[in-house]
Amino acid sequence: MRRDAVERSKLILETAERLGYRPNASARAMKSGCFNAIGLVQGFDVRRSNLPDELLVGVHQTVLKFNQHMVLARLPDEKLASTGFVPKILRELMVDGLLVCYSHEIPTGMIELIREHAIPSVWLNVHQEFNSVRPDDIQAGRLATEHLLRHGHRKIAFCDFEHDEAFMFGPLSHYSLRHRYEGYCQAMKEAGLPTRLILGPKRREESEFPQPPVRLDWLEESDHPTGIVAYGGWGLLRVALRAQEKFGDLRAISMVTVNSRVQICEDIAIDTVILPQQQIGREAIELLQKRIQDPLKSIPSRVIPCELRAGFSVKKA
């Protein structure tokens, strides 16, 4: 009997497949009351809501584990600012929760819109106490600095070649810049060393030309820094090339940066504090499951530590 049943169910499954039967996800959703879907909300502007590939990989892997799928909602930034526009993903019921990816200049009303509609949501890379996941940028700054200190450097500067001071301490900058700088300052203070902040002229839109030159004047000082902790970006190449010119060595200035992956600069792999993007994606989805289960309960944000990956851009001082 039992044996019979097993065989029969097997036959049924085979026949179903042969006939190309596929269960209807909508019907199942309606019955079960949940969509098995997570919405990913971001803007059209990449810089507003940058989503590194590594993070997406983490997200997809985890979503797969929960047998969910992702619904992508890329929202037109201008329309969102204007009155009354509500994107489809908020207007209709179609996902169980939202992953919100706005790190810079979050569109007006986005936050209220999401709260009003009471959809369980988790934010990526924003500095808020609850319901978000982000890397520990303070620790990242520390790690980078301590790495240079371990190599005997004493004159270490923190550099961001792409932003000026007004921007860095203004309302439009991302907290990660200030946090990494803070971590750098902490490490320097603990080592009893003075801090130094080197900022650049503000660069223009990426597609614009010409860009203002990267600030390299500090390299001309007799007592110039021997190591730098960089916020990111491509300025490091210019530093290396200038070092090549001046000291005959691309690696004359030791450099550490913070990034999602190791960046190659003139065939030199940069020593990098790796942002744990994949893990961030994973934990964000896991956090979101909890929020879906109990939408009213806010959950403390998760702050994920970073790891240093040594390259070839740091020498003994």
Added chain:
Amino acid sequence: MRRDAVERSKLILETAERLGYRPNASARAMKSGCFNAIGLVQGFDVRRSNLPDELLVGVHQTVLKFNQHMVLARLPDEKLASTGFVPKILRELMVDGLLVCYSHEIPTGMIELIREHAIPSVWLNVHQEFNSVRPDDIQAGRLATEHLLRHGHRKIAFCDFEHDEAFMFGPLSHYSLRHRYEGYCQAMKEAGLPTRLILGPKRREESEFPQPPVRLDWLEESDHPTGIVAYGGWGLLRVALRAQEKFGDLRAISMVTVNSRVQICEDIAIDTVILPQQQIGREAIELLQKRIQDPLKSIPSRVIPCELRAGFSVKKA
């Protein structure tokens, strides 16, 4: 009466909004028989299925117009190769059509899997006669070459610093490389000039270090090319730097490349044949609508012409 009805319906809509009512997309899908959703299928490996941001923007804009949303399916490449694994997006009914983004090394069985399940689909950036959208890479190669010819160059080479010959003419390379080369050859032949192909040693994985050096030996020849058409990638920077060293001018060798956007190389905007990614995204979605309406009818692939955007990397010969 009529007036009354209008006011009443307004009141109802307001109340609905106030109470946070949102129609259930699944219920609607079940009733209407269509999901108003497009699935985007890609692999985890970025190089296998690269999806430039511009293309996604075009896709999202168009999908918005049709009141659809995107479902993202990132498929684990290994599992797909192994027997029996069928991803959720194919296993269940949840989208009206698929946008398939595999340009390189399409996983075994992916094609049959999609055909077997008979889901209307459009492929991106593949060389097939029906149901795909891609840029006109032959024309791209021509445009780049003609641009150099117009500037008086006669010794023009086609370069790809990242692949060797075995790869280029082997089964694993992307058709776009051969097409761009073909376009280059056509233009040179029409001008009565000899062609020259410069390939590099194969580069290793992006994250690996060190990379083999870019081939620059041709620059040492007395009769070296004065202009190059490049397939893409970062080799141009090395050429410019070598030109700087040798001729005291970063722009001594005129360079044109093909890319989704203008690339800045040592503050020089490269003359670029722009791949019309946004339009590709748009047309792909439009094509997909037709396929959804009539799934049995194959539609000839659309080949989108490119445009040249002048920069500062081409000088009169």
Added chain:
DNA sequence: TTGAAAGCGCTAACAA
């Protein structure tokens, strides 16, 4: 003009 009901495909609960 307004209201009731049927049915989309599925599953969980219930009856045979």
Added chain:
DNA sequence: TTGTTAGCGCTTTCAA
């Protein structure tokens, strides 16, 4: 163990 049915939320159709 097996087969039947109710109902998820929506829209369309039909009846009042």
